[in-house]
Amino acid sequence: MSQTGQETGQEIGPGRGTGEHREQERGLDASPKVSDRVARTTCYMCACRCGINVHLRDGKVRYIEGNRDHPINRGVLCAKGSAGIMQHYSPARLRKPLLRTGERGSGQFREIEWEEALTLATEWLGEVRMRDPKKLAFFTGRDQSQSLTSWWAQQYGTPNYAAHGGFCSVNMAAAGVYTFGGAFWEFGAADWERTKLFLIFGVAEDHDSNPIKLGLSRLKERGVKTIAVNPVRTGYNAVADEWVGVTPGTDGLFVLSIVHELLKSGKVDLDYLIRYTNAPWLVIDDEGAADHGLFARDKDGKPLVAERGGDKVVAYDKKGVKPALKGRFKLADGPDGGREGVPVFELLARRYLDASLAPEETEKTTGVPADQTRRIAAEIAETAFEKEIVVDQPWTDMKGERHDKMIGRPVSFHAMRGISAHSNGFQTCRAIHLLQILIGSIDTPGGFRFEPPYPRPVGLQPKPHLGPNLPGEPLQGPHLGFPEGPEDLLLEEDGVTPVRIDKAFSWDAPLSAHGLMHMVISNAHARDPYGVDVLFLYMANMAWNSSMNTAGVMKMLSDRDEDGEYVIPKIIYSDAYDSEMVSYADLVLPDTTYLERFDCISLLDRPIGEPDVLADAIRWPVLEPDRDVRGFQSVLLDLGARMGFPGMVKEDGSPRYKDYADYIIHHERKPGRGPLAGWRGKDGDKTGRGEPNEDQLERYIEHGGFFEIELPENTRYYRHANRDWQEWAVEHGVQDSIVENVFQLYLEPLRKFQLSAEGKVQPAAPESHREQIIRCFEPLPDWYAPFEGEAIDEGDFPFHALTQRPAAMYHSWGSQNAWLRQIYGTNPLFVPGAVCDSAGLKDGDWAWVISPHGRIRVPVKRTDAVNPKTMWTWNAIGKRSGAWALKPGAPEASKGFLLNHLINELLPPKGDGMRWSNSDPVTGQAAWFDLRVRIEKAEAPDELSLPQFPPQENPLPKPPENVTWGKEWTR
Amino acid sequence: MTLLPAPSTKRLGLVIDLDICVGCHACAVNCKEWNTGGYGAPLGDVDAYGVKPEGAWLNRIHTFEVSPKDSPAQIVHFPKSCLHCQDAPCVTVCPTGASYKRSEDGIVLVDEDRCIGCGLCSWACPYGAREMDPVEKVMKKCTLCIDRIYNDNLAEIDRVPACVRTCPAHARHYGDLGDPNSDVSKMVAERGGFDLMPEAGTRPVNKYLPPRAKTSPNTPPKQSEQTESLEATGFLGWLDKALEKLG
Amino acid sequence: MHPAISVILFTVTSGAGFGAVALIGAGYPLSDNPVFFFLTALVAGALAVIGLASSTFHLGHPERAWRAFSQWRSSWLSREGVASVIALTLFGIFVLARLFTDLPTQGLGWAVSAFSIATVFTTSMIYAQLRTVPHWHSWLTPAVYLAFSLASGFLLVAAAGKASALGEIPVALIAMLILLIAWALKIVWWQRAAGASLASRGMTSGSATGLGKIGEVRLLERPHTGGNYLTREMVHQIGRKHAAKLRFIALVIGAALPVVIAAAVAWWEFATPVLGLAFVAMLAGLFVERWLFFAEAKHSVSLYYE
């Protein structure tokens, strides 16, 4: 032990010697065995659906890592995914079917056998089906089996089915699909490899959780500028090179102001507009006529354009036509000739060149400095037109014209719920798409790219189906779809009363392509339009964080009518964990965890395609359940068979499918097309189309749980107009036929609704809705102030309050997770510094936050990296005491809080005697982020957030005190 | 032993890019997940489902707000684990020899069998990189995933720390900071990588890359990129010419 | 820093114990009655041992404490262990030799003193070596520890001993003097500590994160909403008002009261055992002082947590 004693000359310094570092002596094993085997499946700690390698040791999960080959995550894994071990072994897992014994909400249950549970469910559901099927409301939350659940609901015959899209992101999906046949959401992505300027609007985390982070890091590596538009500057917005701290709900104005600037300086891609959009289409100008504002069409219904330099009006797709973009043209050929039409582009230019959209004007509302708007417009223009990308890749367009290269305008955009969760979100999202299209950047190199199976324009999408609604009869098509005018609404004979319990596809929300799940309970409770007999929910915590006005909803779920019966008579619920919703169910069907079941991430639903690959995936049981639980999809098939749904039984009445796995393999939606696209055909050599393959699931499992096929080079851009893509897509079963996809800058269906609101066409909108429809259904992207802000006195509620997804938590699921709950066990309200100062608030103080609907008491944290009128908190951290197997006094329940108590599903009364839904009037999207508040200092000697609720009992064994995962594998 | 070894030429460590860390905690949780079943005792969690849940973590993500004089406050997400200091005071204070720095690659480790759980090393660490395990009562710290980087049971490509492999934003890089030609050293040189708290005299191996400068909202458009403005009425005239050019 | 009772108990009692042992070793005149001598030595030794023993309470693995003797070449904690064991062993031999043999013990006595003082010094260096805690990182820390050790040890032996005066100077007067010197050192220590902030050592949130170049740095969110070992152990600080109050209490009980008692003993020529009261008061004051020593100290980790 010789000491070299090199003193470091510090006052009191550490010694240094050669030391001894023979690791054997220390017993260090630097090369330990990791696991016995690795099972590759799909993560479900959130809806991003990354590939995971589950390392199993002694039959337990040792480690979960990202699958490097997987198209979504390329090997990385987020915090939630990495905490999968704690989710899978959570003490909050349900163990057996439960039958309620106490009052609704009490959490008192008796464990029952599956046979009893299924018999009971069959009785309840079967009786309603034979009597009045619409009295079943079947709604599903975070699940990814909508192609099964919707089919089940069709087979049942109820019109009342939807998934959670209505409270989630339908504005994004609908605005995108109607405008260009794609959507931000999860149906497209920025061209991370080629883009030269990236703008991201209103995103904290998003569904494409890992792809966005991977993408942002590529941009950083390439030195590409990112601009984040968001009232809050955390996460993606923190790392962006520039932050636009926009005032909530005003992005539309900001974007239209950029459009104004671009038009003013002529920075638009005219060639792109002429080729791929309806910019040249003629709009009938015949004030007062029933078709004023609709497209002028020829006798085949084809929209017309005017030939440039003449006055000939021809079908838009006539070969070689050089259409005019401005002027007035006689519609000589039309059914009633003599009238005039104006190209969309001229209407558009006039609209957006209006002085009210100048940056100096919009600044007053958006809070975005005029200089910033102007500079960003200039940067967009410069990047799009002076940094043009040319890819030497020949392709053929829909008119058969060969192009020898692909021109790119390398500005890309992404947007999510900061845009969509406002009552003006549909229009705002359209405004962003307008901007993208004007500079020619959709599905061009460096721009925003479709993820297959998208693009899927309205022409490829279904219409909402009503079906005959006869007892015991299936519906004739899918519930949800994309109406193209008032004629596609689902209304009773009177032309006013909604058919659906959530009032989707009614005058309240005509284009509600995903339904309005957030209205189901309150409508059923109000029996408006009617009451339901059975409420059947799956994977949605509707008694808590996915409802507005949570306390109110809890009451609605447990309210009784004059006869002492529950207003909502029966509630069946499937959850895997002891959530808040469980306590309100009469019958609980316990699901497996994501490592214990088959799941199907299907092209028929929300697949996992990336711009260059068509892909789908499965989950499979890498572990056997150690509880008496069943995969819900298998349970649904079982119930369907018990009720004798035509699709679910054989001729002899026996079940057609043994379980979900059997269904995944054998179910054919159309001949040769089933849930999975990979390894079809008897020998597994077909893709997309082909007869069922008995080994299909085996092949998926071997391949890591997913299937992918790379797109040919000539189909990777311009897919809206790319014949090569269309042919490939048809060949691979992505679509049935070749379909035109002309970008709809001017959205005619909206105009049709305006006409019916003007009383010009039938069905005419009811008086009560006319003003709103005329105002909000502008066929060109428009901005109007969010509704809640309009309904209140600005002085009473001067601030905006928002939630954000924390990257390391998935809604309410995370709190049962021993690791994740340490990171986010409570949530403060982040309040702008100046607001703190004027309200006398310091870090750690408590405050009353008051909205037009209620008040909550919360802990406060100061921040300056935020729009000065905006306060925010992390979403869904607050919990009800007793839920999620957490012990009494858990911080989630004592200090954590939900903003949802301040948000109402109905707007403040406007004096018209009506309570309007707090939703986007076009799509029914829940307007979570329209919330307006004021804040006051509060006393809280008990340090409890308010409101508090009586604890729910839980039917589970006590959770362990400590967790020492992996102890048996360590020394 | 707890004397520091003669400085090694190989200095394995991490480079963390604050310009792209989005604060997602992925690295922290994956670290916990890998290490709780790996090196040494499990990373325990006490009162795991109770009122004060608390556990041992080797890597934690802090969030700072930075207010420049003339532009709006910004947020920087800040991951922190052991920096594997060259002059590691946590090693020399250890009375038992449990805490040591490896001579071959500079990794600082705790030999948990020798650790008496006195906590002194955690006091000596300026950065809060050491945490006592609440269940096993031994000192835990980042091992630089020594049981990954030298693990023959893993594919070559996976022989990197768990946090590096998992980071979705690629904000974490691993390599030999003693080799000026390594990727990480070059990255540090190019980006002005820096030491945390240099005044603590610990000479960390790990380096941090600073956030790049942000554009301030009030920056006016550059003269050159200023869009030449067409009068609103002139727009349609411009359109004629532009269409003509298109042919 | 978190003021752990076991560590406070340890530093105060073992300080007093080793102070007394050092003085006994140095030949402080104790009773000629062997039983009384033995008891006095036992009390001194016991205080030192109790202190040491209590220090193992805060160990995660006390059963491995023996390992702590191995790293004396670099670790002050290890050195403390080694020094204390040597000091106590020698002291034991010294006491036995004094009681049961006629062998000359003065040489051994000096060794006992030296190792006892060394033990107290090593204890103090455990704290003084930490650059992470600027409050502590000073030569004044060992000075104060040694002074308190000797002062409290002196009160103990003076109370137990037979001398009423050393040379010409009354023991009580000496006690007063040592007390005053020790507390004067502590006051100097406090004064220095007031200026020894993390910032004064260049440690700021700006340098801790390297973000100071961009602007003012402020923690927005801790990594976890719950606590952790570090926040419990190191990110604990008491309010300034509270601290001032406690300082006052420490000074009254630990300084003023013993000084007054010593003065009374000197003035009215009470018997020296009355100084035992002063000893008890001082120990009580030192508990408060030591509590503050920890509670007021700020660790650089706090820059990442507040």
Ligand SMILES: Nc1nc2c(c(=O)[nH]1)N[C@H]1C(S)=C(S)[C@@H](COP(=O)(O)OP(=O)(O)OC[C@H]3O[C@@H](n4cnc5c(=O)[nH]c(N)nc54)[C@H](O)[C@@H]3O)O[C@H]1N2
């Ligand atoms: N204030 C505010 N509220 C919001 C939002 C907001 O931004 N702000 N966002 C809204 C949006 S977009 C959404 S999508 C909703 C989400 O809200 P929810 O859809 O309610 O999402 P979760 O809280 O995750 O609840 C889903 C339920 O699924 C259960 N579950 C988890 N895994 C499984 C499983 O494997 N099987 C089964 N059967 N059940 C399982 C969980 O235990 C939980 O009870 O919240 C909405 N609420």
Ligand SMILES: Nc1nc2c(c(=O)[nH]1)N[C@H]1C(S)=C(S)[C@@H](COP(=O)(O)OP(=O)(O)OC[C@H]3O[C@@H](n4cnc5c(=O)[nH]c(N)nc54)[C@H](O)[C@@H]3O)O[C@H]1N2
């Ligand atoms: N980790 C994690 N990932 C998730 C989820 C989760 O719970 N946890 N949930 C999943 C689900 S269901 C969904 S719907 C997605 C949603 O993912 P995101 O779209 O990221 O939704 P939020 O987290 O609600 O973030 C909304 C963002 O919009 C901002 N914002 C609010 N109002 C405005 C506005 O008016 N203008 C602008 N520009 N910004 C605004 C908010 O500050 C916030 O940053 O995330 C999915 N991914």
Ligand code: SF4
């Ligand atoms: S983003 Fe995270 S939680 Fe979601 S699927 Fe991917 S790894 Fe799992």
Ligand code: SF4
């Ligand atoms: S995983 Fe990467 S981006 Fe996420 S917190 Fe860690 S370093 Fe930052």
Ligand code: SF4
């Ligand atoms: S960061 Fe702390 S624990 Fe790691 S080597 Fe440096 S001083 Fe030691």
Ligand code: SF4
């Ligand atoms: S806690 Fe363990 S590793 Fe740390 S100084 Fe004490 S014995 Fe050494």
Ligand code: SF4
């Ligand atoms: S290197 Fe390994 S131990 Fe260290 S922080 Fe990263 S994952 Fe954790």
Ligand SMILES: [Mo]
């Ligand atoms: Mo959502």
